[in-house]
Amino acid sequence: MKVDIRDILEEGLHLNIAENGSELQPTANKVDFLILSPVSANLTLLKSDEDVFVRGGMASVLKFSCARCLKEFEQKISSNIDVVYSIAPEHGLKEKELSMEETSINYLKGAEIDINAVLFEQLSLDIPMQPVCGPNCKGLCPKCGADLNQGNCGCHATDHTDTRFAKLKQLKLK
Numbered sequence: 001m002k003v004d005i006r007d008i009l010e011e012g013l014h015l016n017i018a019e020n021g022s023e024l025q026p027t028a029n030k031v032d033f034l035i036l037s038p039v040s041a042n043l044t045l046l047k048s049d050e051d052v053f054v055r056g057g058m059a060s061v062l063k064f065s066c067a068r069c070l071k072e073f074e075q076k077i078s079s080n081i082d083v084v085y086s087i088a089p090e091h092g093l094k095e096k097e098l099s100m101e102e103t104s105i106n107y108l109k110g111a112e113i114d115i116n117a118v119l120f121e122q123l124s125l126d127i128p129m130q131p132v133c134g135p136n137c138k139g140l141c142p143k144c145g146a147d148l149n150q151g152n153c154g155c156h157a158t159d160h161t162d163t164r165f166a167k168l169k170q171l172k173l174k
């Protein structure tokens with residue numbers, strides 16, 4: 001959904017959103033998770049002469065693939081949102097006039113804020129880099145590929161310790 005900043009009155013604009021996860025998913029296709037519905041958010045938008053502040057919280061359930069055993073699992077993610085958009089001057093700044101510092105500011109293009117983009121950006125910051133289905137996940141046997149959470153596969157026991165991390169360590173030592 002999009003919000004026209006002209007609709008933000010002095011007392012602020014409160015949004016209670018239940019987004020369909022699939023509306024956020026197209027942006028998420030680059031990454032490795034699936035957004036399940038609904039994505040809920042409770043936001044307050046405040047406006048000053050120069051800035052728009054978006055604050056609040058969001059929650060959603062994501063489906064990941066475990067980094068160790070590859071099994072799919074769901075995890076609830078709750079995030080705080082605190083974003084500031086600068087309202088670009090009427091006639092726009094020429095790029096040269098922006099200092100390096102200023103280019104890191106979120107400038108609003110036009111009068112609309114894309115709330116879906118705000119939600120997705122926050123979500124992508126909060127997802128784990130190496131999602132695991134549980135802290136005790138034993139992963140897959142590096143020899144036969146069996147899911148070691150289901151029991152021992154019969155390969156030599158010492159082969160099972162920290163499969164991926166052990167491999168990673170070896171790589172780094174070389």
Ligand SMILES: [Zn+2]
Nearest residue numbers: 066069133137
């Ligand atoms: Zn796992």
Ligand SMILES: [Zn+2]
Nearest residue numbers: 141144153155
């Ligand atoms: Zn095995």
